Amino acid sequence: MRTFFSSFRRTPYQSFASIIILFFTLLLALFFFNLVSFFYGVLGYVETRPQVIAYFNVETTDDKVLEIKKQIENSGKTSSVVYVSKKQALEIYKNLNKDNPLLIEMVSADILPASIEIYAKRPEYLGQIADYLNKQSVIDEVNYQKDIVSRLLAITTALRQISVFVFSFLILITIIVLMTTTAFKIAVRKDEIELMKLLGASNWYVRKPFLIEGIAFGVISSTLAFLVFFGIFFYVKPYLTNYLLGIPSLPFLGWGQYGVTVWPPSINFVIANYFGIALFGGMIGLIGNYIATSKYIK
Amino acid sequence: MIQFDNVSKKYPLGNSALEDAAFFIDKQEFVFFVGPSGAGKTTILKLILKQINPSSGSIFVNDVDIADKKFHDTLKLRRSIGMIFQDFKILFDRNVFENVALSLEIASAGKNSIKKEVEEALSTVGIIDKKLMFPVQLSAGELQRVAIARAIVGGQDIILGDEPTGNLDPKTSWDIMKIFKKLESDKTILIATHNVDIVNSFKKRVITLDGGKITADEKKGGYHL
Numbered sequence: 379m380r381t382f383f384s385s386f387r388r389t390p391y392q393s394f395a396s397i398i399i400l401f402f403t404l405l406l407a408l409f410f411f412n413l414v415s416f417f418y419g420v421l422g423y424v425e426t427r428p429q430v431i432a433y434f435n436v437e438t439t440d441d442k443v444l445e446i447k448k449q450i451e452n453s454g455k456t457s458s459v460v461y462v463s464k465k466q467a468l469e470i471y472k473n474l475n476k477d478n479p480l481l482i483e484m485v486s487a488d489i490l491p492a493s494i495e496i497y498a499k500r501p502e503y504l505g506q507i508a509d510y511l512n513k514q515s516v517i518d519e520v521n522y523q524k525d526i527v528s529r530l531l532a533i534t535t536a537l538r539q540i541s542v543f544v545f546s547f548l549i550l551i552t553i554i555v556l557m558t559t560t561a562f563k564i565a566v567r568k569d570e571i572e573l574m575k576l577l578g579a580s581n582w583y584v585r586k587p588f589l590i591e592g593i594a595f596g597v598i599s600s601t602l603a604f605l606v607f608f609g610i611f612f613y614v615k616p617y618l619t620n621y622l623l624g625i626p627s628l629p630f631l632g633w634g635q636y637g638v639t640v641w642p643p644s645i646n647f648v649i650a651n652y653f654g655i656a657l658f659g660g661m662i663g664l665i666g667n668y669i670a671t672s673k674y675i676k
Numbered sequence: 677m678i679q680f681d682n683v684s685k686k687y688p689l690g691n692s693a694l695e696d697a698a699f700f701i702d703k704q705e706f707v708f709f710v711g712p713s714g715a716g717k718t719t720i721l722k723l724i725l726k727q728i729n730p731s732s733g734s735i736f737v738n739d740v741d742i743a744d745k746k747f748h749d750t751l752k753l754r755r756s757i758g759m760i761f762q763d764f765k766i767l768f769d770r771n772v773f774e775n776v777a778l779s780l781e782i783a784s785a786g787k788n789s790i791k792k793e794v795e796e797a798l799s800t801v802g803i804i805d806k807k808l809m810f811p812v813q814l815s816a817g818e819l820q821r822v823a824i825a826r827a828i829v830g831g832q833d834i835i836l837g838d839e840p841t842g843n844l845d846p847k848t849s850w851d852i853m854k855i856f857k858k859l860e861s862d863k864t865i866l867i868a869t870h871n872v873d874i875v876n877s878f879k880k881r882v883i884t885l886d887g888g889k890i891t892a893d894e895k896k897g898g899y900h901l
Contacts (some may be wrong), residue, residue: 575754
């Protein structure tokens, strides 16, 4: 620790440069990571939604609804078709408006339409299924997501690829800056290193303070990046909440069962973000200084 | 203890720093290497510390040929030798205690052992009362005492001094040499020096070099100009 502070004191500008470049790289890493995680969450959510919903006229009989359901199933283009009766529709309505008894009192099963929720085998079938349903006289309205899933997938994939590219470039620049600043620090401590070698110090002994410094810079920078990122995030969260109204809790990858959600960000997710970025920052700092010390301390 | 068998050191451009040097130094011997600048005194010390490798010949330290290509234990060798430099090589951002402790830290000694041994070494060289001072607060003589303490703190058997009094006034030089005299009973001491008075008054073995060649090796010699 003393060596770390001594090094910081002796080469403050180089240390500051290392921390700043690491800070920006890690801030962008946090930004892209959270953005991609959010899009994956949205994608996962959309994929679980029915892709086509057909609402029947209220006077349509159950037999007619089931007949159309059977025709759709027989087309071979669907993976599942779910019938939602008027009674079930009322239950859903009640559940959605459980906080508003007045709204519940005003509605009965008779005025709610029955519907079928359809999941297509392939996205291109969605249009054909919707066209077929639109032609049925007993159907009042057809909602379908068009190619929203494939669009979201395309956006998420592109975002991920851009992130990887930008991020790789930033890591490269960061490592070069770390190498340069560490090379300067090694030059400043040339006499000390020479003395240590003459006293029988191993390369590892000489390199250790630089490696610890790299890790420390990484952790300091990631802590700063974390505070800035989540500081801004929680500042704008009320606006985001309004904008994303209707989007339910989005799990982070398959970790929803552990309460790790991207939106709204759970405390687990925020903590995981910190440890992840601190580990990552420490790794970059370590790698940068490892390369520099390998090159300049023989 | 230390044996040179026809050791030569030539640099890539062809200049010869040492030619066919041969001598044997026994345990607890006190030897001066004397000669003009460029005679090869420092080269001998550097070869023993394996800072440089010889172009030919063998160098035995404690019966191990350190010039052999199969020798890879340089760290252990250097930890067994205490080296004192003309320019002290003291770290100015560490206090006296920390400077002396460096040798032991490098050898991975325990904290208690470091404290005990450093204080012993500082007492031997007479600056125990200055252990918390920083180098800027010390005189040149005191800095050289710190360097000597660092050289002896690990219980090293061999002490090499490269012009240890080169930057000191005559009185301080004598004080420093008295420390070496105190150490000679249980250590092998090799000192490269220009100091005629000290060499002549010590009456110790003197190996004289000139142009990279050993020109004299006297058991109780002097510095003959």
